[in-house]
Amino acid sequence: MKFIHPLTSLRAFLAIWVLCRHWFYNYDGADGVFFKLSFSTPIFDKGYLGVDGFFILSGFILTYNYSRNGEVPSNYARFLLARIARIYPVHIICLLAAAGMILVKHFVMHRPAIGVDGNTGFAFLSNLVLMNSWFPGLSNGWNDVAWSVSAEWFAYLFFGVFLWIAPAKKHVKWLMLLPVLGLALVEWDGGRNQLSLPGSLWRLIPEFYLGVCLCRTRQMGGGQFLGKWGSLAAFALVVLTLFIGIDTLVVVSLALLIYSLSFSEDVATPAMSLPALIYLGEISYCIYMVQRIPQWIYSVARKSSSIIYLLPVPVQVAILLGMTILFAALLHHLIENPMRTRINRLGKKGGVGQSPVKSAVT
Template identity: 25%
Template sequence: MKSVVGDRVDCLDGLRGLAALWVLVGHAHLLTRFSVPVIGDPDLGVDLFIMLSGFLMVFHYQRRRDREPWEASSTWITFWVRRFFRIAPLYYVMLVAALTLGPMLYDARMAIDGFNGVRPQLAERYLDSSLANYLAHLTFLFGFSPHFAYRTALPDWSIGLEMQFYAALPFIVIVIGRIGWLKGIVAVTAIGLVIASGLNRIGINFPMPTFLPLKMHVFAAGMLLAGALRTDRARAYQFAAIAIMLVLAPVGGERDLMHETVRVTLVLIFFAFIHTHRLPEPIARRLRPIGAFLGNGFFHNLGELSFGAYLIHLMVMQPVIAYLIRTTNVSDPVRWALTLAITVPIVYALAWVGYNLIEMPGQNIGKGLTKPRASA
């Protein structure tokens, strides 16, 4: 299995890093009025993140299941503690920063929205520093509530979604273990679609797809691509075909031809990199160096900084764009280029600081709390 070595997937670091960069660049497009298809759509970058998350959780589950069987509730606790300390420390710091800096960020966003001639963002998204809003986000319950789901300056709607996925994953894996991969994934996705349809019918609409049933099909596509690693070639292709059908489910995002085509393409590209050894040799021979390149030192670091860059970038980008609007008279493409030239170095410098001072210590706490105790 040449595309997977031990506990490492060669291309995964690069794909994570590029997904974060895609979201950053996409927001720069949206906020500077410079529109380019595909790369100007940050939601597609988030879909790639979600697919990667579904893959990664199952990949690590399969690698550890002999020593951490998910039939044991202790494994669930270990998993949840590790994921909490992977996500929460930096998120909490950025949450406090976003709510504290809310008035400044709101002022910047009003300048941007006025210049772009779009409907202004609701003030509550930036200015609600109430205890209820803090509690909703500190507990990661905000994704269940249309009222709180989109109520900070962070792009944290997907963070709540991730935490819901982590909470549900042990139960999903148990279902899959009992009835099989394909039946289990299809059943879980179908339940999500029924719930999403029911909410729509009774008039409950989320400003962003923060509720797990709205994106379960994308997580499930990534899970299938990981599950396919333990199957034969024919079944792996079958898993990939079903993953394509899953990402086409009519919920949780724009459904036009461009978006659907990109989502299908993401599944095909991901499958090709993960299952290179199952492709025809002429194609595999060309993909292996690319996969290895996406796993090099630069892309490893880009991937490690992806979470911080994702959380931080809007708090840097919006004041930068507002400043450029107020002080320069340049074309939209030039404003977009200046935005990225200023924002990218600052964002990744801050992400590096956050990674070393907050993320890594947090991860170490999680590992320490779940480390097996030596018997006396």
């Protein structure tokens, strides 16, 4: 199976885009922003849409790896075990680290944290079993960013259903209208920035399905919509729709970008295949999952040192980004890769089935 390196690299940009939202968006008025900038831009403010890009990309790549001719993975237990090996070790480590951080806040620093912002026992258990985004009203406390991992787990469990409603036929491209209309309804019903609200599957289901249909379209002989310039045109659409301010249009533009970058003849392929970008893409899951830990450590250090606080904002951003990438790299090499290999090997020894195709993207 040929790796699609530009899509691996794209994961890095999506993860850092999410960081931009968490670092620069003013959540609660003047004191609700981590890094205060002298300007506001929808490019940063809409960083939550990086998660939507991940959902589309996940549907695309899983279909590319596991369903070349419309079939469901032949050994579904082995498929699910591979998915657990992919997401669960990092999820558990980050959840426990977040819990430790919250306990320190509550009992050592005497800042109320347990029971605040959803940090309850029930929320911890729902995070532990990856069901914290399945039902309305469930809390996303502790490591709040893990809501999207819970949503991904839902997609893995029902991957066969997604494949079944996206048949390997040429008319599948028209089915992409369904998730787009669904997202438009969600955004319209919830008002402004509805797609930024976690805690449900309203984003995951249509976007994952959109990714499956995109891959099906490619498998059925769909070509570049603008030849080798497709990715540049799609990127321009992403920027344009960000300023228009309609999330559904941004999601459609991200889907076009993913589709375009899947072709080796695309003009952006050489740049998006640079080893450094591929590496950042490979650790992007860790970047996304571990982000709250270095952010908290840096916040404590900044409050205790006026020198750090007075540094220019770009320097502070560079320091925190460097810390986040370092934490992510350690997590990737010490936990993610070794545990993924070990779990898959144990599954094979236990007779669960043959190892599925390994991907540089998923």
